[in-house]
Amino acid sequence: MGFIDLSGSLGRHFGSVGVALNEHATRLVLTQADQRRIIGASALRADKCLTLLCEALGVPDKLAIHIESAIPEHVGLGSGTQMSLALGSALNAYYGLGLSVRDIAALMDRGLRSGIGIGVFEQGGLVVDGGRGEKTITPPVLVHMDIPSSWRFILVFDQRGQGLHGQQEIQAFKALPPFPKQEAERLCYLLLMQGLPAVAENDLDKFGEVITQLQRSVGEHFASAQGGVFTSPEVALAMNWLAQQGAVAIGQTSWGPTGFCVVDGDAFATALAHNARETFAHLNNLSFVVASARNSGGDVFFDEA
Numbered sequence: 001m002g003f004i005d006l007s008g009s010l011g012r013h014f015g016s017v018g019v020a021l022n023e024h025a026t027r028l029v030l031t032q033a034d035q036r037r038i039i040g041a042s043a044l045r046a047d048k049c050l051t052l053l054c055e056a057l058g059v060p061d062k063l064a065i066h067i068e069s070a071i072p073e074h075v076g077l078g079s080g081t082q083m084s085l086a087l088g089s090a091l092n093a094y095y096g097l098g099l100s101v102r103d104i105a106a107l108m109d110r111g112l113r114s115g116i117g118i119g120v121f122e123q124g125g126l127v128v129d130g131g132r133g134e135k136t137i138t139p140p141v142l143v144h145m146d147i148p149s150s151w152r153f154i155l156v157f158d159q160r161g162q163g164l165h166g167q168q169e170i171q172a173f174k175a176l177p178p179f180p181k182q183e184a185e186r187l188c189y190l191l192l193m194q195g196l197p198a199v200a201e202n203d204l205d206k207f208g209e210v211i212t213q214l215q216r217s218v219g220e221h222f223a224s225a226q227g228g229v230f231t232s233p234e235v236a237l238a239m240n241w242l243a244q245q246g247a248v249a250i251g252q253t254s255w256g257p258t259g260f261c262v263v264d265g266d267a268f269a270t271a272l273a274h275n276a277r278e279t280f281a282h283l284n285n286l287s288f289v290v291a292s293a294r295n296s297g298g299d300v301f302f303d304e305a
Contacts, residue, residue, distance in 0.1 A: 001016075001017050001018050001019065001211055001214070001215070001249070001251060001253065001260070002016060002017055002018075002211065002214040002215050002218050002251060003015065003016050003113075003114070003218050004016065004017070004131070004184060004187050004188055004191065004214075005131065005179060005184035005187075005188075006176065006179040006184075006218070006221060007176075007178045007179035007184075008131075008132075009178065009179055009180065009181035009184050010181060010184050010185065010188070011133070012130060012131040012132060012133045012136075013113075013131050013132045013133075014113050014114060014129075014131040014132055014139070015128070015129060015130055015131030015139070015188075016113075016114040016115065016116050016128070016129055016131070016139075017116070017126070017127070017128045017191060017195070017211075017214070018078075018114070018116030018117075018119075018120065018126070018127055018253075019120070019125065019126045019127070019147055019153075019293055020120035020124040020125060020127075020293065020294040020295075020297075021077075021153060021155075021291040021292065021293060021294055022291060022292050022293070022294045023289060023290075023291040023292065024071045024072065024077055024155075024289075024291070025069055025071065025082075026042075026067070026069065026070050026071050026079070026082045026083050026086045027067075027068045027069045027086070028040070028046070028065055028066060028067045028068060028086055028087065028090060029065070029066045029068065030063055030064070030065055030087075030090040030091070030094055031063070031064045031066075032062075032063065032064070033062055033063055033064035034062065035062055036050075036061045036062055036063060036064075037064050037065070038050065038064075038065040038067070039065070039066055039067070040065075040066055040067030040068060040069075040070070041067050041069060041070035042067060042070035042073060042079070042083060043067060045070075045073065045079075045080070045083055046065055046067055046070075046083060046087060049083055049084050049087045049088075049108070050063070050065065050087060052107075052108060053084075053087060053088055053091055053104075053107065053108070054091070056107045056108075057091065057095070057097060057107070059091060059095050059097075063094075065087070065090075070083065071083075072157075075157065075253075075256070075257065075258045076252065076253035076254035076255060076256050076257070076258045077253065077254075077258065078116065078117040078120075078254075080110070080117075081105070081110045081111070081117030081118065081121070082117060082121065082298075084104070084105070084108040084110055085101060085104055085105060085108075085110070085117070085118070085121045085298065086121075086298065088104030088105075088107070088108065089101070089104065089298060089300050090300065092104065093300045093302065101118060101121055101122045101297075101298075102118065102122075102137070102138050105118045105138050106137050106138055110138070111129075111138040111139050112132075113132075114129065114139070114254075115127075115129030115130075115131075115138060115139025115140070115141065116129060118138055118139070118141075119139075119141040119144070120294075120297070121297055121298045122141070122297050122298075123141070123144045123296070123297045124293075124294045124295045124296040124297045125144055125145055125146045125147055125293065125294075125295045125296075126143070126144070126145045126146075126147055126199055126293075127141055127143065127144055128141070128142050128143035128191065128196070129141055129142060130142045143196060145196065145199050145200065146293075146295040147199065147293035147295060148199070148202045148204075149292075149293075150264050150265055150266070151204060151262055151263075151264060151292075151293060152262065152263055152264070152265065152266055152268075152269035152290055152291070152292060153260055153261070153262055153269075153290070153291040153292070153293070154242065154247065154260065154261050154262075154263065154269060154272065154273055154276070154288060154289070154290055154291075155253075155258055155259070155260050155288070155289045155290075155291055156235050156238045156239065156242075156258065156259035156260070156261075156276075156286060156287075156288055157235075157257075157258055157286065157287045157288075157289065158231075158232040158234055158235050158256075158257040158258075158285050158286060159285045159286075159287065160232075160257075160285045161231070161232065161257050175224075175225065176221065176222070176224070176225060177221075177224075179221055183217055187213075187214055187217060190210045190213060190214065191210060191214065194206060194209075194210050195207055195210035195211065195214075198210065204248060204249075204262060204263075204264050205248060207248070207249065207262075208247075208248020208249035208250075208261075208262055209248065211248075211249035211250075211251060211262075212248065212249060212250045212251065214251075215249075215250065215251030215252065216229065219251070219252060222255070226255060226256065229252075230252050230256060230257070230259060231252065231255060231256035231257040232256060232257035232259075234280075234283050234285065234286055235252070235256065235257055235258070235259040235286070236259075237280070237283075238259065238276060238280055238283075238286055238288075239251075239252075239259045239261065241276065241279060241280075242261050242272065242276065243261070245272055245275070246263065246268075246272075247261035247262065247263050247272065248261065248262055248263070249261055249262040266290070266292075269290045270290055273288040273289070273290050276288045
């Protein structure tokens, strides 16, 4: 849901706030096999992860991996981190390695910028991470809070494109101008003294106001690299319309192109998403998904059969 200090003007780089959602998840099954095989969604990414993990951990890779579901890649939903941590957690359990989520994340170089993916895999809910300092291995979680059960997120997908990732993302960060220290200070205050208390007091409007401000600030900073506050002009249209209908916390997740907003109540969210589909039916590339917050971390199950 946004970064706090993109340039390290206050002494630590990045720092971010985000949430875990239920409706998009990575779920896989690992079993013994005579030879390595991987089937299912995002198999290529899983294959690369498995190679890196098995080499780093010094364990055999004669395993069968069935990926039952995978988060869509490069649309701002943390798919790379969740695949790495899910597969690493499965190997950890299978071989009895005694590793923590943080150990696995460090092995896979996750959390080089945002620590949200690691934090929500550990605990779910809303997470604020402390960014990166000189001695940081993975960004520490400073705040973990449960999201009120009635809050619903509406995700707006543009099927045509992907957000910046990999080398493009690295180059984009290098090309961005310095993030103003005064703005980083303002965002820190807004989040600590308004946004987080609003979650604790179930004040969605105030929380939404803070996230919208944070998103606008970061989006304007990213604009030169992504073509505007939103990567997708069509998502931008939909987000403006959703705001007019009463949605709050208007923003883009990571480099997009996925937009998000929040409303109170499942019925309102479902009706609003339905109306959005009708309103933007002429934009065939847009899709609208209602999601709920997940207030628990990743699960590992054993089948003793």
